[in-house]
Amino acid sequence: MSEHQGPHLVVLTGAGISAESGLKTFRDGDGLWENHRVQDVATPEAFARDPETVLRFYDARREQTRQATPNAAHRALAELEQAGFQVSVITQNIDDLHERAGSRDVLHLHGEILMSRSSADPNLRYPVGRKGIRLGDLCDKGSQLRPDVVWFGEPVPRYAQACEIVAEADLVLVVGTSLAVMPAAMLLDQAPIEAPCLLVDPQAESLVPRGVRAISQLASQGVPPLVEHWRQAGALWVPDWV
Structure with missing residues (x-):
């Protein structure tokens, strides 16, 4: 976990955020x-x-x-952490783009390709x-x-740790994934009932689970404005435009 004591954003990222950096999935x-x-x-x-x-x-x-290089969504999340927020990234991606953007608290559910x-x-x-x-x-x-x-048919060894992180969220942001892959699909169920959940994805309107607010944009378009809103507010409030 990060040493930051500010508002805790838990970000669940998937293929969509890496695809914008040119990584096919x-x-x-x-x-x-x-x-x-x-x-x-x-x-x-x-x-x-x-x-x-x-x-x-x-x-x-x-x-x-x-x-590949980190895109605007990767960079924005790292900037929010640098602004004093606690940002925990749980990613289904095996690349290191979050780390290269500057994020320090990254859990790779499906492993790391550079290892x-x-x-x-x-x-x-x-x-x-x-x-x-x-x-x-x-x-x-x-x-x-x-x-x-983690190959198809193998267990996801860090899933329990991911559940613990989501359970401590003040707000959950899902980026570039439908969360259709098990067991990651069950992670939202671990969030506190009072924690808002947002989904940023071009297909968000069709993907969004009940209780989750949709932002139908690419990660690089939808994440930076959210981060700027939170930095200006100093809190993890859901913007009026969501």
Whole structure:
């Protein structure tokens, strides 16, 4: 958690915020991720069957991440933290754009693409260098390294921690995600009943759950005005225009 003692904003971010920085993401519509079937690159079975293909796929995604830059939404959230607010980011994204924008309290529900981890012990994690991960790269216990990414069919180990963070929110801001992916979809249920919830997404009107206010804009368009409003007010009030 952040050391800030100001109003606590919990931000739940998804693919939409990273897409504005040029990072392509998996979409349910065509079942493909960068022209690969998800079953072939994002499951434990795929890694067991063809680890070289999986490692090459994530090497390419890692290079895309390094070339991407934070956008106005990432930067605005970091600026709000710098203004004295407590801002906890819970992201479904595996990139490091929130951190590069300046956010210091970021929880990655689905792992981090710039990290590797042991195939035997998920607690053994290591930064990935420019050469990527290769067959024969081993953890300290002698097991093959793999991307530090939660694949389809695997548990989400940091979900309980995410629930604890949401339960302490003064306001919840959802950005660029429908929260349709389980278990992240249940996170809003953990928010205090008095905490307002806002959703910023181009499809917000059709996605918005009951009790959540919709802002039908791209993240880079919808988040900065909210942040400026909160900075001016010194509190997490819902603007009249929402």
